[in-house]
Amino acid sequence: MKNVLKTVVITAVILFSFTTAFAVSESAVLFLLISPGARPAGMGEAFVGLADDATAVYYNPAGLAFQRGKEVTLMHANWLPQFGNDLFIEFAAYKQHIEGLGTIGVNVTYLNLGKQFQTLEDSPDPVGEFSSYEFAASATFGTQLSEHLGVGLGLRYIYSNLAPFGAGEEKGDGRASAFAFDLATLYKLPFAPRLSVGANLSNMGPKITYIDAAQADPLPTNLKVGFAYRLLNDKYNKLTLVGDMNKMMVNRHKDGTSDAFYKAIFTSPWTIKVAKTTQTGDKETQIEYKTMFNGIFSGGAEYWYSDMFALRAGYYWDEPGKVTFLSLGAGIQYSLYRFDFSYISADEGHPLANTMRFSLSIGF
Numbered sequence: 001m002k003n004v005l006k007t008v009v010i011t012a013v014i015l016f017s018f019t020t021a022f023a024v025s026e027s028a029v030l031f032l033l034i035s036p037g038a039r040p041a042g043m044g045e046a047f048v049g050l051a052d053d054a055t056a057v058y059y060n061p062a063g064l065a066f067q068r069g070k071e072v073t074l075m076h077a078n079w080l081p082q083f084g085n086d087l088f089i090e091f092a093a094y095k096q097h098i099e100g101l102g103t104i105g106v107n108v109t110y111l112n113l114g115k116q117f118q119t120l121e122d123s124p125d126p127v128g129e130f131s132s133y134e135f136a137a138s139a140t141f142g143t144q145l146s147e148h149l150g151v152g153l154g155l156r157y158i159y160s161n162l163a164p165f166g167a168g169e170e171k172g173d174g175r176a177s178a179f180a181f182d183l184a185t186l187y188k189l190p191f192a193p194r195l196s197v198g199a200n201l202s203n204m205g206p207k208i209t210y211i212d213a214a215q216a217d218p219l220p221t222n223l224k225v226g227f228a229y230r231l232l233n234d235k236y237n238k239l240t241l242v243g244d245m246n247k248m249m250v251n252r253h254k255d256g257t258s259d260a261f262y263k264a265i266f267t268s269p270w271t272i273k274v275a276k277t278t279q280t281g282d283k284e285t286q287i288e289y290k291t292m293f294n295g296i297f298s299g300g301a302e303y304w305y306s307d308m309f310a311l312r313a314g315y316y317w318d319e320p321g322k323v324t325f326l327s328l329g330a331g332i333q334y335s336l337y338r339f340d341f342s343y344i345s346a347d348e349g350h351p352l353a354n355t356m357r358f359s360l361s362i363g364f
Contacts, residue, residue, distance in 0.1 A: 002224075013178065026250040026258075028180070028208050028217035029160050031134045033113040035059075036075050036091035038340035038359035042329015044302030044314020046244035048198040051186060051226035053361060054093040057105035057140045059224070060200045061152025062186035064103035064142030070096045070364050077357040079111070086114035102143030103321050110135040116163065132174075134160045140182070148190050152200075154182030159221070160208065173210070180205035180219050194230040201224070203250070204261045216260045221249040236306045243299035269294055274320055292320045300327065308333055312342070325352060 039056035040047035047055065051063025054073040075091040105250035113132035136159070142152040156179065163174030184200040203224050207216035226244035233239075251267045252258040259267050272294045300314025310331035317324050325346035332339050338361040346353040 021335045022124075026248060026252050027220040028210075028219070029134060029136075030178075030220055032110065032180075032203050032220050033088070034089055034109075034111070034221060036089075036107075036109060036153060037073065038075060038329060038333060038357040039302075039310075039312070039342075039344040039361075041357045042312030042327055042331075042342035043242050043302055044244075044298035044316045044327050046226055046242040046298040046314060047298050048226040048244050049196050049223045050240065050242055051184070051198060053356070054095045054105065054107075056142070056152075057093045057095065057107045057138060057154070058109075058307050059093075060184045060186055061105065061140040061142050061154045061182055062150040062184040062198060062200070064105055064140060064152060065144045065186065066188075067095060067103050068097045070094070071361060073359060073361045075316055075357060075359040077355065079355070080088070080351050081354055082351070097129070102141055103277075105140040105142075106138065108135065108137050113162070113207065130164055134158075134162075142184075148188045148349055150186045152182070152184035152186070154184070154202065156180045156182070156203070156205075158208070160210075162210075176208045176210045178205055178208040178219060190323055194233065195227065196337050197225070197227045197327070198335075199225040201265070204265075206261070207258070218250050218252070218261060218264065223247045223249050223265075238302075238304040238307075240302045241299070242301070243296055243297070245295055248294040257266060272320060280285050294320060296321075296323075296334025304331075310340075323352075325350065337361070338363070 003050060007008055034043055035045040036058050039053065040055055047059040051060035052067065054071040056063035058065070073093045077089050078085060079087045079089050084104060090110045095103055095105035097103045110359065111134045113134070116130055116132050136156055138154050138156040139264065140152060140154040143178050144150050158178045158180060161175050180203045182200060182202040184198070186196060186198040188196045203219045203221050207221050209216040224244060225247050226242065228315050229241045231239045231241055247270070249265045249268045250258065251264040251269065258264070271291050273289045274289055293338040296318040298314060300312060300317045302310060302312045304310045312329035314327040316327065327342055327344050328344035329340065340361070342357045344352050344355040
């Protein structure tokens with residue numbers, strides 16, 4: 001999609017340009033990369049190697065393989081609060097174990113992009129208004145192949161409603177849908193029982209088309225790998241360390257075309273050159289290039305006291321995208337209920353500064 005509507009493009013840039021390095025120019029429906037759940041968010045959004053609650057349906061479906069019972073998780077967050085209160089994200093997940101088969105899960109993510117105004121090409125005055133939103137519904141499954149190895153699968157329907165019309169002479173509009181799937185694994189090392197490692201290759205599927213096939217955009221296929229290490233695990237004190245690496249598996253060429261997802265998994269560049277321009281005089285400028293890893297690192301820790309009170313902290317580091325922040329979180333568990341809270345502490349003016357997530361989980 002090249003020119004659905006200027007206001008929608010601006011909104012998309014505001015929402016996501018800081019989320020994943022260069023992701024706005026690489027793929028569409030980037031709301032799929034917004035990490036749900038206040039508990040993982042409090043640990044810097046690192047959770048693929050742990051994945052031990054219902055949010056595993058997003059972070060690592062293979063984590064469902066080692067879970068029993070049933071659980072419901074609900075999350076709400078006012079997204080980018082400094083841009084207004086009509087930007088928010090909702091997440092709901094449910095998981096249930098089926099004896100002899102594995103554990104199934106379903107989840108829904110809804111992102112409200114707020115009210116938009118329609119303008120004409122020759123005038124900035126609004127001539128109409130509409131609401132923009134995106135959502136995804138997923139079904140997941142995890143099962144154990146052995147005592148230590150779990151595998152997972154996720155299937156996802158995606159709907160994007162950016163605008164009910166196109167722009168100029170375009171025949172299509174700003175609405176589109178697509179399907180995607182995830183493949184995941186989680187391994188608990190038998191020689192190091194406190195250590196587990198996981199991987200999730202998510203959002204694989206055909207490109208999403210708004211206007212026509214020639215302008216189709218790739219989905220944000222993402223590789224997430226990570227670990228969890230249970231440093232303390234006794235009756236009253238539990239301390240877990242986690243770390244993740246995220247890498248966008250999208251390869252867009254200079255002419256605007258992009259590889260199909262099954263090809264981009266192998267052709268997506270692992271390093272990029274970032275240009276930095278410095279002024280050396282009144283007229284002269286100097287361009288310096290720095291090679292960086294084309295990915296994101298995050299890590300954190302979670303401490304539980306007596307399975308009742310939790311404290312969390314994490315750090316998110318995206319050097320190419322120039323996004324770094326500290327996350328903090330807390331949790332309270334009573335009987336079947338758990339309430340979690342997370343907070344992003346970032347520099348003043350950062351779009352994610354003061355973002356708070358609230359989650360309620362019920363196990364039964």
